[in-house]
Amino acid sequence: MIQTNKQIANYKNISEDFERMEHVEPERVHIALNPPRCKDCETYVEVGDTVAIGQTLGVSQGPFFKLPVYSTVSGTVEAFTKKVMPGGEEDDVVVIKNDFKDTMHESVGERSDEEINAMSQQEIVDIVGDKALTGLGGAAFPTHIKMGTDKPIDVVIVNGVECEPYLNSDYVLMQERPEDMFKGLRYAMQAVSAPRGVVAVKETKKKLLAMLKEEAAKHSDLDISVVEVEDFYPQGWEIATFKSVTGIDVPVGTLPMEYGILGLNSSTIIGVYDALKYNMPVIDRYVTINGDAIKQPTMFKTRIGASTKHLLDKSGGFKEDAGDVNIVMGGPMMGQSTPYEDITITQTTASLLALRDENPVEEPCVRCGSCVYSCPVDIQPVQIMNAYKKGDKKALEQLEVNKCIECGICSYVCTSKIHLTDYMRKGKNFLR
Amino acid sequence: MNLVQKTAPYLRKPTARVSRFMGDVSVALLPLVVFAIYRHGLSAVWILLAAVLSMVLTEYVYNQIIDMLNGEKFKLKNKSFTISNMSIVTSGLIYGLTLSDVIPLQVVIIGGVVGTFLAKLIFGGLGQNIFNPAAFARVFVALSFGGAIAYEAYVDADAGATVLGVLANDLFDSSVTEYYSYWTMFSGIGMPGSLGETSALLIIVGGLYLFLRKSFDIFVPLTVIGTVALLSGTIALFHEDLGLWFPYTMVFSGGIMYAAVFMATDPITIPITRPGRVYFAFGVGALTLLIRIFGQLPEGVVFAIVFMNMFTPAIDYPKWTTNKFTLRSILIFAAIVIVTAAIATAGVHYAL
Ligand code: SF4
Ligand code: SF4
Numbered sequence: 088m089i090q091t092n093k094q095i096a097n098y099k100n101i102s103e104d105f106e107r108m109e110h111v112e113p114e115r116v117h118i119a120l121n122p123p124r125c126k127d128c129e130t131y132v133e134v135g136d137t138v139a140i141g142q143t144l145g146v147s148q149g150p151f152f153k154l155p156v157y158s159t160v161s162g163t164v165e166a167f168t169k170k171v172m173p174g175g176e177e178d179d180v181v182v183i184k185n186d187f188k189d190t191m192h193e194s195v196g197e198r199s200d201e202e203i204n205a206m207s208q209q210e211i212v213d214i215v216g217d218k219a220l221t222g223l224g225g226a227a228f229p230t231h232i233k234m235g236t237d238k239p240i241d242v243v244i245v246n247g248v249e250c251e252p253y254l255n256s257d258y259v260l261m262q263e264r265p266e267d268m269f270k271g272l273r274y275a276m277q278a279v280s281a282p283r284g285v286v287a288v289k290e291t292k293k294k295l296l297a298m299l300k301e302e303a304a305k306h307s308d309l310d311i312s313v314v315e316v317e318d319f320y321p322q323g324w325e326i327a328t329f330k331s332v333t334g335i336d337v338p339v340g341t342l343p344m345e346y347g348i349l350g351l352n353s354s355t356i357i358g359v360y361d362a363l364k365y366n367m368p369v370i371d372r373y374v375t376i377n378g379d380a381i382k383q384p385t386m387f388k389t390r391i392g393a394s395t396k397h398l399l400d401k402s403g404g405f406k407e408d409a410g411d412v413n414i415v416m417g418g419p420m421m422g423q424s425t426p427y428e429d430i431t432i433t434q435t436t437a438s439l440l441a442l443r444d445e446n447p448v449e450e451p452c453v454r455c456g457s458c459v460y461s462c463p464v465d466i467q468p469v470q471i472m473n474a475y476k477k478g479d480k481k482a483l484e485q486l487e488v489n490k491c492i493e494c495g496i497c498s499y500v501c502t503s504k505i506h507l508t509d510y511m512r513k514g515k516n517f518l519r
Numbered sequence: 520m521n522l523v524q525k526t527a528p529y530l531r532k533p534t535a536r537v538s539r540f541m542g543d544v545s546v547a548l549l550p551l552v553v554f555a556i557y558r559h560g561l562s563a564v565w566i567l568l569a570a571v572l573s574m575v576l577t578e579y580v581y582n583q584i585i586d587m588l589n590g591e592k593f594k595l596k597n598k599s600f601t602i603s604n605m606s607i608v609t610s611g612l613i614y615g616l617t618l619s620d621v622i623p624l625q626v627v628i629i630g631g632v633v634g635t636f637l638a639k640l641i642f643g644g645l646g647q648n649i650f651n652p653a654a655f656a657r658v659f660v661a662l663s664f665g666g667a668i669a670y671e672a673y674v675d676a677d678a679g680a681t682v683l684g685v686l687a688n689d690l691f692d693s694s695v696t697e698y699y700s701y702w703t704m705f706s707g708i709g710m711p712g713s714l715g716e717t718s719a720l721l722i723i724v725g726g727l728y729l730f731l732r733k734s735f736d737i738f739v740p741l742t743v744i745g746t747v748a749l750l751s752g753t754i755a756l757f758h759e760d761l762g763l764w765f766p767y768t769m770v771f772s773g774g775i776m777y778a779a780v781f782m783a784t785d786p787i788t789i790p791i792t793r794p795g796r797v798y799f800a801f802g803v804g805a806l807t808l809l810i811r812i813f814g815q816l817p818e819g820v821v822f823a824i825v826f827m828n829m830f831t832p833a834i835d836y837p838k839w840t841t842n843k844f845t846l847r848s849i850l851i852f853a854a855i856v857i858v859t860a861a862i863a864t865a866g867v868h869y870a871l
Contacts, residue, residue, distance in 0.1 A: 088532075088540060412521070454646060495527050502536065506526070
């Protein structure tokens with residue numbers, strides 16, 4: 088096929104609507120002490136201590152900032168050990184046994200609207216940073232750094248476009264808490280003095296859109312609107328969403344803030360609300376357990392630090408005839424494949440997919456051009472592959488392999504089933 | 520059950536398959552095959568069989584020899600040779616349909632063998648070749664056995680001279696339209712010419728099929744045909760002896776439609792980006808017309824394709840090709856189109 092591919096076909100018939108929604112309170116949680124980008128952690132608790140929800144367990148020191156680590160359940164500290172993280176690496180964790188009492192720490196408490204309305208950018212940024220909020224869409228970039236920008240911001244864009252096929256966690260959260268999302272958006276606009284706020288959602292999500300528009304109407308004192316964006320992959324990619332909403336083409340590698348745009352994921356913005364209104368860190372998470380190798384695909388709400396194994400068991404486990412199974416943390420296009428079933432759920436864990444392994448047979452490239460036509464950053468995957476095979480550094484640079492966002496489309500569309508995205512990664516490494 | 524670890528993405532588009540892609544071209548050619556057999560009977564069957572088999576067998580034998588040279592044992596089923604992706608069968612059909620119905624079978628076979636070997640195999644097989652094997656084989660036949668298939672050879676009672684045969688004697692001879700009505704030229708019914716090239720109607724049907732199946736890039740045939748129409752139209756506009764019949768005849772004769780739909784679209788031998796493909800197709804259209812007018816070679820279009828194939832790597836040169844039409848590239852391209860049209864028009868005016 089020679090065409091510009093913008094849709095990912097659901098050929099595995101993976102359900103995207105969930106009748107089954109379960110609330111799972113874990114027996115114990117494993118809280119990672121070294122969240123991404125921070126490597127040294129100072130802990131404040133010892134084995135045997137009693138902790139409450141929202142209590143600081145330690146502070147993780149990064150190169151430019153520090154992020155506190157919070158307890159997501161109330162109970163007792165059981166141990167310090169190591170546990171597998173979604174990226175596949177092991178990390179230090181603190182294990183807390185849940186007493187199921189959900190005692191709140193004394194730092195958690197409601198702020199009045201007047202108090203919040205009077206806050207300066209710095210005060211807001213400090214609270215958000217103190218609650219260790221990071222981008223919940225996947226990039227895990229600290230939110231307070233984005234919100235602390237000194238660039239003039241014209242528009243705050245809430246990215247409600249789930250980046251990948253088969254993922255729904257963000258939609259479920261938006262449906263559950265639309266009010267809080269808009270309030271969070273108001274806070275973010277207040278922080279960066281933005282005159283305009285936009286919530287971007289795929290045009291195909293009719294029910295959600297109707298609900299959000301109704302909600303947006305209650306904020307008519309500010310310029311807040313809901314924008315329907317075209318349903319294509321990778322629309323959830325920040326830069327594609329920004330382009331759809333504002334028409335501005337933010338070059339890959341530059342900060343959107345330079346172009347007057349502050350983009351925050353929809354779950355993150357609800358986190359902003361919780362942090363400011365209740366001084367509460369993010370403690371729970373919607374996690375989709377899905378895929379064609381899963382018996383009963385289910386949407387779970389659970390605590391951060393719970394184990395995926397627990398949720399897998401609750402979804403009935405793998406189908407008996409599944410054959411080789413590929414476990415993917417994240418989406419089918421950009422997620423991380425791991426050989427483990429027992430993984431710690433973090434702030435950014437939106438899903439676990441168990442896919443039947445396909446093992447496609449590669450054929451010689453027929454130069455159909457689909458990969459070139461479809462690449463969202465307009466580079467030429469097939470030429471990059473050839474340059475990489477030849478070991479031609481100069482050509483790799485000319486072909487701008489570093490622009491690649493590893494969206495996976497080139498591998499997906501390839502007529503000859505060549506794993507081009509892998510060549511892109513190799514090409515990038517080669518240039519390093 | 521085992522857990523496996525892979526790298527993203529984990530999905531592969533089910534409809535993206537080499538066999539579907541190549542097979543579709545064969546399907547699109549079927550109406551032409553049927554038409555050829557209906558018109559020429561058994562001789563068409565033999566010629567097409569000879570074309571396909573000579574190409575398939577050459578590829579098979581070549582792979583066997585290479586494997587044996589690499590010290591492997593002889594097996595009837597060769598591991599490197601595959602017919603299932605339809606690529607070589609399709610090339611054979613495309614080649615066979617460009618031939619005239621009176622061509623001797625041994626010429627068909629020699630052309631098929633040489634074309635497959637020189638244009639495809641020595642470059643390393645599928646995906647590596649620079650020249651379109653079908654076009655190359657056809658050019659080889661024209662150059663080596665020109666006499667055997669000369670168009671004059673079949674000015675016979677019921678067929679008459681081909682359009683290009685007439686125009687080769689006198690470009691401005693509007694009497695071609697008296698021999699052949701517009702409908703005859705379009706439908707191919709009663710038109711002399713090679714096996715598959717005469718019926719524009721069936722070619723368009725095949726092209727539509729490929730378009731709907733997304734198995735070729737419609738920009739390529741549209742550009743080739745558009746270029747021929749535009750250039751010949753401009754020439755006609757500035758020449759008192761020529762009328763609307765001229766661009767019409769140019770487009771619907773001599774295999775341009777056929778080559779535009781089935782040969783210039785072969786992705787392996789044309790540039791990889793969409794702008795690159797448009798430039799390539801323009802080159803094919805312009806060269807064909809120039810060869811026809813000034814060179815009087817009836818097979819102009821296959822020469823043009825093989826010639827443009829050589830420029831594919833240059834058009835693909837990463838420094839100046841991206842998959843985007845920029846304002847600058849459009850302006851440069853437009854300038855080239857205008858200059859070409861001017862040269863062709865002036866050439867016809869002064870040289871002929
Ligand atoms: S993975 Fe990279 S090269 Fe491939 S389509 Fe996506 S951005 Fe383009
Ligand atoms: S790498 Fe795949 S998609 Fe790209 S041109 Fe080759 S066959 Fe087509």
